[in-house]
Amino acid sequence: MTEKALRLGTRRSKLAMAQSGQVAEAVSQVTGRPVELVEITTYGDVSREHLAQIGGTGVFVAALREALARGEVDFAVHSLKDLPTAQPDELVVAAVPAREDPRDAMVTRDALKLTDLPRGARIGTGSPRRMAQLNAYARSHGMDIETVPIRGNVDTRIGYVRKGELDAVVLAAAGLNRIGRSDEVTDFLSVDTVLPAPGQGALAIECTADDAELVAALAELDDPLTRAAVTAERSLLAALEAGCSAPVGALADLPPLSAPLERGDPQADGRIVKEMRLRGVVGSIDGSTLVQLSTTGPVPQTHEAATALGRELAAEMLAQGAAGLMGERAQ
Numbered sequence: 108m109t110e111k112a113l114r115l116g117t118r119r120s121k122l123a124m125a126q127s128g129q130v131a132e133a134v135s136q137v138t139g140r141p142v143e144l145v146e147i148t149t150y151g152d153v154s155r156e157h158l159a160q161i162g163g164t165g166v167f168v169a170a171l172r173e174a175l176a177r178g179e180v181d182f183a184v185h186s187l188k189d190l191p192t193a194q195p196d197e198l199v200v201a202a203v204p205a206r207e208d209p210r211d212a213m214v215t216r217d218a219l220k221l222t223d224l225p226r227g228a229r230i231g232t233g234s235p236r237r238m239a240q241l242n243a244y245a246r247s248h249g250m251d252i253e254t255v256p257i258r259g260n261v262d263t264r265i266g267y268v269r270k271g272e273l274d275a276v277v278l279a280a281a282g283l284n285r286i287g288r289s290d291e292v293t294d295f296l297s298v299d300t301v302l303p304a305p306g307q308g309a310l311a312i313e314c315t316a317d318d319a320e321l322v323a324a325l326a327e328l329d330d331p332l333t334r335a336a337v338t339a340e341r342s343l344l345a346a347l348e349a350g351c352s353a354p355v356g357a358l359a360d361l362p363p364l365s366a367p368l369e370r371g372d373p374q375a376d377g378r379i380v381k382e383m384r385l386r387g388v389v390g391s392i393d394g395s396t397l398v399q400l401s402t403t404g405p406v407p408q409t410h411e412a413a414t415a416l417g418r419e420l421a422a423e424m425l426a427q428g429a430a431g432l433m434g435e436r437a438q
């Protein structure tokens with residue numbers, strides 16, 4: 108007798124199919140049950156309108172959540188950065204697996220890096236966050252670049268570079284890794300240059316809250332450190348009252364040791380695993396103004412502590428004028 112398959116609701120895009128496939132395998136291992144992919148078409152997949160006009164990437168999540176709520180599928184996998192910060196009562200993020208590379212990555216011709224781009228280089232990205240930080244970097248390094256709003260799937264975006272319409276495009280490294288195309292990256296952007304989107308590189312595995320058995324089984328795939336980090340990042344985003352299309356970057360990670368001397372100190376080893384650094388940025392799209400702050404504290408051990416970390420940094424950013432930078436659209 109074979110056990111009944113668990114149904115995983117997924118979008119049809121290459122990235123969604125890749126990450127759902129990877130999670131399906133892991134879930135099958137921890138539950139001992141087969142997992143079947145159920146394709147769901149979302150409004151974001153069929154609409155030609157600019158994402159900003161149809162309410163951001165949350166549209167991708169909505170159709171999957173409706174399928175969950177209707178009981179058509181048992182669980183779903185989302186890119187955490189696309190997940191709205193408000194959590195519906197009837198659904199629960201049962202697992203946040205260990206994060207992939209959170210960095211943004213640049214694809215150019217001739218193996219050029221950001222710093223090698225010619226004067227007047229046109230860089231494609233639909234993300235106000237990427238635009239703001241790239242333009243700020245260019246200003247402070249005497250570079251002359253133009254950020255060009257684009258959208259579309261990975262093939263479309265990289266196609267602009269291959270066809271010579273743009274000098275560069277910026278995509279999330281994690282997405283390219285997951286679809287096996289990280290070899291096309293010519294420059295992994297330092298998070299000191301471009302801070303990623305809150306939750307970037309992480310996945311959320313969501314199911315209905317009343318399915319206690321499944322919630323418990325999926326929880327085995329949870330990585331507490333990644334969950335603490337993304338909870339702090341998303342709390343920052345929520346406290347800024349910003350959506351996923353706002354020019355906001357955030358990253359929580361373990362800070363490096365401050366001095367080489369400390370490396371030999373057994374006390375220092377204990378310290379680095381107990382501290383988390385949260386960085387946040389919000390900027391104007393032209394890069395003329397950036398509010399960029401960080402805070403370091405003990406690794407949050409509870410949801411409340413992680414939320415407080417994000418909220419506190421957001422309050423400092425708001426005190427420095429962050430609110431005035433959030434309304435801008437990519438065009």
Ligand SMILES: NCc1[nH]cc(CCC(=O)O)c1CC(=O)O
Binds near residue numbers: 187189
């Ligand atoms: N905005 C769309 C989106 N949502 C998640 C990823 C992949 C990376 C991730 O899981 O964070 C991407 C593509 C991109 O930004 O290039």
